[in-house]
Amino acid sequence: MNYYNTIKTSFLSIPENESLARMICASFISQLDPTIEELTDVKTAVSEAVTNSIVHGYSGKNNGVVYMDCKICDELFTVEIKDNGKGIEDIEKAMEPMYTSCPEAERSGMGFTVMETFMDSVVVNSVVDVGTKVTMTKHIKRKIL
Amino acid sequence: MKLTFSNEKNALIMSVDGEIDHRYSIQIRNEADRKIVTYPEKKFIIDLRGVTFMDSSAVGVIIGRYKLVKSFGGDIAIVGANSTVGRILEMSGIRKIIPLYQSMEEALEV
Numbered sequence: 001m002n003y004y005n006t007i008k009t010s011f012l013s014i015p016e017n018e019s020l021a022r023m024i025c026a027s028f029i030s031q032l033d034p035t036i037e038e039l040t041d042v043k044t045a046v047s048e049a050v051t052n053s054i055v056h057g058y059s060g061k062n063n064g065v066v067y068m069d070c071k072i073c074d075e076l077f078t079v080e081i082k083d084n085g086k087g088i089e090d091i092e093k094a095m096e097p098m099y100t101s102c103p104e105a106e107r108s109g110m111g112f113t114v115m116e117t118f119m120d121s122v123v124v125n126s127v128v129d130v131g132t133k134v135t136m137t138k139h140i141k142r143k144i145l
Numbered sequence: 146m147k148l149t150f151s152n153e154k155n156a157l158i159m160s161v162d163g164e165i166d167h168r169y170s171i172q173i174r175n176e177a178d179r180k181i182v183t184y185p186e187k188k189f190i191i192d193l194r195g196v197t198f199m200d201s202s203a204v205g206v207i208i209g210r211y212k213l214v215k216s217f218g219g220d221i222a223i224v225g226a227n228s229t230v231g232r233i234l235e236m237s238g239i240r241k242i243i244p245l246y247q248s249m250e251e252a253l254e255v
Contacts, residue, residue: 019164037228047200048200054167108205111201114233
């Protein structure tokens with residue numbers, strides 16, 4: 001391992017922090033000099049995961065805490081987004097394209113599909129009434145360090 | 146995010162500038178619905194040329210407006226999609242039900 005960096009953040013489960021989370025991730029991976037497309041991929045996937053924590057994990061309550069830890073290990077970027085919300089009963093179903101647990105809120109049910117498309121790997125761990133952790137990785141070819 | 150409404154050639158145009166995420170999709174939904182209900186007979190054009198970022202929240206809000214406009218017997222179209230916007234739209238299958246135009250002139254002509 002030649003290069004290693006990590007940050008740990010936590011923020012309240014309010015919608016205003018969705019853009020904050022995107023910006024933090026974008027700033028953090030900028031040290032790998034990503035392409036615009038790589039940057040957008042990461043921002044979009046992070047936006048989906050953080051929105052899930054706020055909308056589903058904490059059911060829109062604004063007093064929850066979302067934890068976002070980012071790591072760079074050589075050319076591998078890892079982001080872990082965790083909440084202590086209500087958890088997911090059926091992870092397999094939740095990850096089905098177009099499935100949404102709250103259609104009345106006009107959620108598209110595409111969140112996990114977007115994460116899986118834009119990142120190299122997505123792992124979801126969840127325990128009902130304990131919380132959910134989404135771990136995503138993306139290889140970013142290093143140009144400048 | 147900045148939202149602008151205008152009327153042109155019997156169309157109600159909603160231009161979005163900036164980012165569309167869950168937070169802003171709620172604002173877009175509320176403001177768009179007020180306008181659509183006021184002008185139900187008009188064609189509704191969603192102008193995404195100024196969008197710099199969007200996630201799947203935007204898909205939900207577009208499909209919701211599609212259903213509302215169709216319930217009034219209206220038409221709906223999308224204008225402009227850079228690569229970021231285009232990929233999400235493509236993935237969602239929205240393009241199968243809502244036509245996408247590169248220019249406002251094209252959208253207004255149809």
